[in-house]
Structure formats: C-alpha cells, structure tokens
Amino acid sequence: MLKDITIGQYFPLNSVIHRLDPRVKLLYTFVFIIMIVVANNFVSMLFCVICALSVTLISKIPVKTVVKGLKPILFIIIITSLLQIIYVKTGVPLVSFWKIKITSGGLLEALFMTMRITFLIVMSTMLTYTTSPTSMTNGLDRTFAPLSRLGIDFNIITMIMTIALRFIPTLIDEVDKIISAQKSRGANFESGSIFKRAKMLIPLFVPLLFNATRRAYELAYAMTCRCYNGGKGKTTMNALKFRAGDWTASFLTVAFVAGVIFLNINFGEYNAQFTFNTAV
Amino acid sequence: MADIILKFDNVTFRYDGDETPLPPAVENLSLEIKKGEFVAILGHNGSGKSTVAKLSNGLVIPESGDVYVNGMNTKNENDDFKIKQTVGVVFQNPDNQIVATIVEEDVAFGPENLGVDPAEIRRRVDEALKIVGMYKYRLHEPHKLSGGQKQRVAIAGIIAMQPQCIVFDEPTAMLDPEGRRDVMNAMKRLNKELGITVVFITHYMEEACEAERIIVMDDARLVLDGTPEEIFSDVNYIRSLGLDVPQTCALAQMLKDDGIEISGELLSVDGLVNSLAKILGRG
Incomplete structure (x- = not known):
C-alpha cells in the first residue's frame, strides 16, 4: 500500500520532455490545466486529450506508471460521475428507477467530467514524473523570485519542499520498519473496528515523529557544515537556460491554446441533446 | 604553528540539560592536529568523541577554552564560512x-x-564523485543506493567544498562490511592522494589501527595519544577503558602474561608472525 504513492515521484529517463526547462514545464502545465477547464465541448476536450497523450508518449514514461498514478483519484472520479449521472436531467431519459432518472445528458456529462479530471491529473503527474524535484524547486525558485520583494523568501520555501520530497522515501521505509517491528510483537493493523485500527496507528506515528525530529536535527548539522545560510548568494550548478526545445514547447503551447479556443468557438458550448442526437 | 590545522585549547563543552546541568561531554581537552595527518579518535559510546x-x-x-581552525577561532562568527x-x-x-x-x-x-x-561547480562535482568512485551513479536517486554508496556521496559533498581537513564521525557505524571497506578506502585516498587531513572517529579497533596516530577518549577526557603501537602496548589499560584490542595484541599479551618475552612490531599479523618466529627459532 505504501509503495503506491507515486504523485511527486520523479521518473528519471532521457526524453525531450525531461530536458525542458522546469519553468517552461511548470507554466505550460498550468496553461494546459486552464485550457482543459475552459474546453467546453467534446471536440475541444478530445483535442486536449490527444495533446496530453502525445506528451505522455514523447516523455517515454510507461503508460502503466501513468495509470497507476491515477489510482488515488479514482474515488473522486467515481463520486463526480455518480453526481453528474444523478443530477443532470437533460437529454433523453434512458433508465428510471426509484427516484433516480438516468439520462443521456447525465452520462455524457459524467464522461466529460471524467475525461477532464483524468487528463488534468495525467498532465500534472507528467510534470512531476519528468522533472526532478530539485530542478522543479529551481524552476519555482526562479519563477517566484520577484516575490522576495514582497518580503516572501521563496528560497526557504523551495528548500523546505526539496527536503520534504527527499525524505518521503526515507520515511516510507521507516514506516515499513516500524510496522514490521510492531507486528513482530503481536500488533495487528489489519483487523478490528475502525476505532481499533485508528488506535493502532498511535504506536506507529509516535516513533515515526520522534525519529523524524531526530533526523531533522542531524540534517540541520549536515546542512550547516555545507555552509547553508538560507540561500543568500547561492549559485546553481545546472543553471536554467532557454534552449531550442523550450522554444518549440512554447510554440506548441501557443498553438494548443489557439486550437482549443478555435474549437470552442467553432463547435460552441456542448449541448447534451445535440451531441447525443448527432451521435445516434 | 603554521602546519597545525586544528587546535583544541583546554576545551570544555556540555549540552543543555533541562534543569540540572548535564556532566560535560568534553572536559579540558587540549589537542593539536597537523596538516596531512591521519588521526583516529577512539572511545566507547558517550566518551565525548562525537562532540x-x-x-x-x-x-x-565551547563553554570554555577555544578551538582554532587554521588559527581562526570558531567563536568568531565572521569566519564561520571559512571555518566550515x-x-x-x-x-x-x-x-x-x-x-x-x-x-x-x-x-x-x-x-x-x-x-x-x-562551471566550476560542475568540475568539482565530477571530480569529487570520481574520487569516491560514485561518478557513474551521479544521476541516481540517493534513496536507491546502498548505505556505503550513500556515505560516499555524503563524503563527495564535503570534498566538493575543497576542505583541508575532514572529520569523520563514525562514518562506518551503520554500514555493512563491504560499505565499511569502501568508505575506509575513500578516506585513505583522500589522505594519501589529496593530502587532506583526516580525523576519523570510530569505536572499531581494527579501523583505528589503520591511522598513523590514535587519540583515546574516555569519560569526556583525552586519556591516550600516540601511534597505534604505543596505544596498544598496554592491553590491560585499553581493556579497562571498555575498548577492544586487536586480536594480534591480545595474543601477544597472553604470551607476555605467561612469561614469554615477545617484542617488536606486534600490531599487524605479519609483524606478530615475525616476532613469534624469532622466539621459536631461538627456542
């Protein structure tokens, strides 16, 4: 169960997408998210999906990994779909039982929402799969550097993020060890009422918290030894440069935005009735 | 004076206790380490060596006394970066x-x-990773490496700052035998090939014997300071400090206890064999 956490995990491969400037990836992922929310008909949505799939293919990340990354939001997708199916009453009524009427409009709306949420997450995970957390924080650092004028020290925020990301696998290993240690003394994490199981988490989290605090102290010493002083006067080994690939990505993103807007205007706001009739 | 890189001058230090003051972790410690030395600091748990x-x-x-790095007092905050x-x-x-x-x-x-x-960082990073033999892992994630490999990455992180002296605080304590050997070899290379002063804190006797000079600490104080041969000449005293002695020394001591005159270099296996051969040849 613990090994399934994939959001925020970097997948080191050598693809065009991996080599893009993190600022470019951050910004364009954001643009994609806006556009997939703006997309208001099935044609625009399909266009977004095709673009997202192309990015996935170019990145060389195995489709299996991407699908696995969707697992945590499966619940949200199901709930949203159900709500759409139950509450949207447009289109042709298909089935009706008890107080629930399922209409074609509801089904299409559910499909539309599922596509939207799924590919919104696919693109966001693409960002974390193809960008090492350090280069991501570098990117964030640069993108938000102007904030320092407002008195917000982004250097420190990005350092905190890097350390959090760095210690996720370490702490997961630690949780595994603690679970084994407790189990070997007869602890039972899997059965009993929810209350009982929640109570079982106490002997898990107390040592975890204790160890994490100890680690934090040691890390602070190690960082002090390496002259960390909050990022003042810091340079970066892998300085960010805008390369040919970044220009291409920029061009493609502009084309993508234009495409979605064009399709939105051309096909109009999607209408369940209309879409269903043409489909049939 | 110029060739002394690290100098402790009558240093006492104690950690903050809640109410009652804790006993000092280091008490009246004076010691000098010369440039290019390979020194081991030996002591059992709680002897103050990590401090x-x-x-x-x-x-x-320090609570009292001074520590000088290349003549710079660690109390002087302006020199903080230079000292580190x-x-x-x-x-x-x-x-x-x-x-x-x-x-x-x-x-x-x-x-x-x-x-x-x-550009200079890139050069230093590549060089540091090559020295510790981790260059081909440069794009890996640290949590996927073994303990010994991680420790060598940590060493490379220090080397990249081009220090003149590296203090290793029990760097092998959490490693398997293979990792321990790799880290030992990396330390020796730093000392021999790059001329970096190495201070190696450990409680493994065999590892300490590889140093040129051993400092023994017990109960916050420095109790012995000398070459490995000098240190292990008094096996009973070392044992009374709660420390192990190398097997060769233990054997030599048992022979001495039985009234057999044995002398010469008794620390290495070869040295002991030679000494024994001399006795047996004569007898």
Whole structure:
C-alpha cells in the first residue's frame, strides 16, 4: 500500500520532455490545466486529450506508471460521475428507477467530467514524473523570485519542499520498519473496528515523529557544515537556460491554446441533446 | 604553528540539560592536529568523541577554552564560512546528510551555497564523485543506493567544498562490511592522494589501527595519544577503558602474561608472525 504513492515521484529517463526547462514545464502545465477547464465541448476536450497523450508518449514514461498514478483519484472520479449521472436531467431519459432518472445528458456529462479530471491529473503527474524535484524547486525558485520583494523568501520555501520530497522515501521505509517491528510483537493493523485500527496507528506515528525530529536535527548539522545560510548568494550548478526545445514547447503551447479556443468557438458550448442526437 | 590545522585549547563543552546541568561531554581537552595527518579518535559510546567532531568546525561552541581552525577561532562568527569550508564533517547516518534528490545535485549543494561559479561547480562535482568512485551513479536517486554508496556521496559533498581537513564521525557505524571497506578506502585516498587531513572517529579497533596516530577518549577526557603501537602496548589499560584490542595484541599479551618475552612490531599479523618466529627459532 505504501509503495503506491507515486504523485511527486520523479521518473528519471532521457526524453525531450525531461530536458525542458522546469519553468517552461511548470507554466505550460498550468496553461494546459486552464485550457482543459475552459474546453467546453467534446471536440475541444478530445483535442486536449490527444495533446496530453502525445506528451505522455514523447516523455517515454510507461503508460502503466501513468495509470497507476491515477489510482488515488479514482474515488473522486467515481463520486463526480455518480453526481453528474444523478443530477443532470437533460437529454433523453434512458433508465428510471426509484427516484433516480438516468439520462443521456447525465452520462455524457459524467464522461466529460471524467475525461477532464483524468487528463488534468495525467498532465500534472507528467510534470512531476519528468522533472526532478530539485530542478522543479529551481524552476519555482526562479519563477517566484520577484516575490522576495514582497518580503516572501521563496528560497526557504523551495528548500523546505526539496527536503520534504527527499525524505518521503526515507520515511516510507521507516514506516515499513516500524510496522514490521510492531507486528513482530503481536500488533495487528489489519483487523478490528475502525476505532481499533485508528488506535493502532498511535504506536506507529509516535516513533515515526520522534525519529523524524531526530533526523531533522542531524540534517540541520549536515546542512550547516555545507555552509547553508538560507540561500543568500547561492549559485546553481545546472543553471536554467532557454534552449531550442523550450522554444518549440512554447510554440506548441501557443498553438494548443489557439486550437482549443478555435474549437470552442467553432463547435460552441456542448449541448447534451445535440451531441447525443448527432451521435445516434 | 603554521602546519597545525586544528587546535583544541583546554576545551570544555556540555549540552543543555533541562534543569540540572548535564556532566560535560568534553572536559579540558587540549589537542593539536597537523596538516596531512591521519588521526583516529577512539572511545566507547558517550566518551565525548562525537562532540569533538561538532566542536571542530564550530557547529557547537565551547563553554570554555577555544578551538582554532587554521588559527581562526570558531567563536568568531565572521569566519564561520571559512571555518566550515576548511574543516568538513561527515556524520554517521548517510540518510540524514543528503539534502537533494539526485546524487550530483546533492554534491553541488555545498559549492552552490558558497556562491561558486556554475562551471566550476560542475568540475568539482565530477571530480569529487570520481574520487569516491560514485561518478557513474551521479544521476541516481540517493534513496536507491546502498548505505556505503550513500556515505560516499555524503563524503563527495564535503570534498566538493575543497576542505583541508575532514572529520569523520563514525562514518562506518551503520554500514555493512563491504560499505565499511569502501568508505575506509575513500578516506585513505583522500589522505594519501589529496593530502587532506583526516580525523576519523570510530569505536572499531581494527579501523583505528589503520591511522598513523590514535587519540583515546574516555569519560569526556583525552586519556591516550600516540601511534597505534604505543596505544596498544598496554592491553590491560585499553581493556579497562571498555575498548577492544586487536586480536594480534591480545595474543601477544597472553604470551607476555605467561612469561614469554615477545617484542617488536606486534600490531599487524605479519609483524606478530615475525616476532613469534624469532622466539621459536631461538627456542
């Protein structure tokens, strides 16, 4: 169960997408998210999906990994779909039982929402799969550097993020060890009422918290030894440069935005009735 | 004076206790370490040896007495960066020393903080990783490496700052035998090939014997300071400090206890064999 956490995990491969400037990836992922929310008909949505799939293919990340990354939001997708199916009453009524009427409009709306949420997450995970957390924080650092004028020290925020990301696998290993240690003394994490199981988490989290605090102290010493002083006067080994690939990505993103807007205007706001009739 | 890199002058230090003051972790410690030396500090748990590591580059400041790094007092905050750049410390748990999520980016952390030019950082990082034999892992994630590999990455992170002296605080304590050997070899290379002064804190006797000079600490104080041969000449005293002795010394001592005159170099296996051959040949 613990090994399934994939959001925020970097997948080191050598693809065009991996080599893009993190600022470019951050910004364009954001643009994609806006556009997939703006997309208001099935044609625009399909266009977004095709673009997202192309990015996935170019990145060389195995489709299996991407699908696995969707697992945590499966619940949200199901709930949203159900709500759409139950509450949207447009289109042709298909089935009706008890107080629930399922209409074609509801089904299409559910499909539309599922596509939207799924590919919104696919693109966001693409960002974390193809960008090492350090280069991501570098990117964030640069993108938000102007904030320092407002008195917000982004250097420190990005350092905190890097350390959090760095210690996720370490702490997961630690949780595994603690679970084994407790189990070997007869602890039972899997059965009993929810209350009982929640109570079982106490002997898990107390040592975890204790160890994490100890680690934090040691890390602070190690960082002090390496002259960390909050990022003042810091340079970066892998300085960010805008390369040919970044220009291409920029061009493609502009084309993508234009495409979605064009399709939105051309096909109009999607209408369940209309879409269903043409489909049939 | 110029060739002394690290000097402890009558240093006492204690950690903050809640109410009652704790006993000192280091008491009236005076010691000098010369440039290019390979020194081992030996002591059982709680003898204060790890505190020596923290005192040596100003991570903690002595309660009384002074610590000098290349003549700079660690109490002087203006020299803080210069001191930490001169004396690096490698700690016991490699997991808690690695900051970044990619090996080479972690090694770059120190020079980046010092504001070194990017091209120069790249050069130093590659060089440091080659010295510890981790160059081909430069794009790996630290948490996928073994303990010994992680510790070598941590060492590279210090080397990239180009220190003159590195203090190793039980760097092998959490490692398997293979990792331990790799880290030992890396330390020896630093000393022999790069001329970096190495202070190696440990409680493994066999490892300490590889140093040129051993300092023994017991109960916050320095009790012995000498070459491995000198230190282990008094086996019973070493044992009374709660420390092990190398098997060769133990054997020689047992022979001495039985009234057999044995002399010469008794620390290495070869030396002991030679001494024994001499006795047997004569007898």
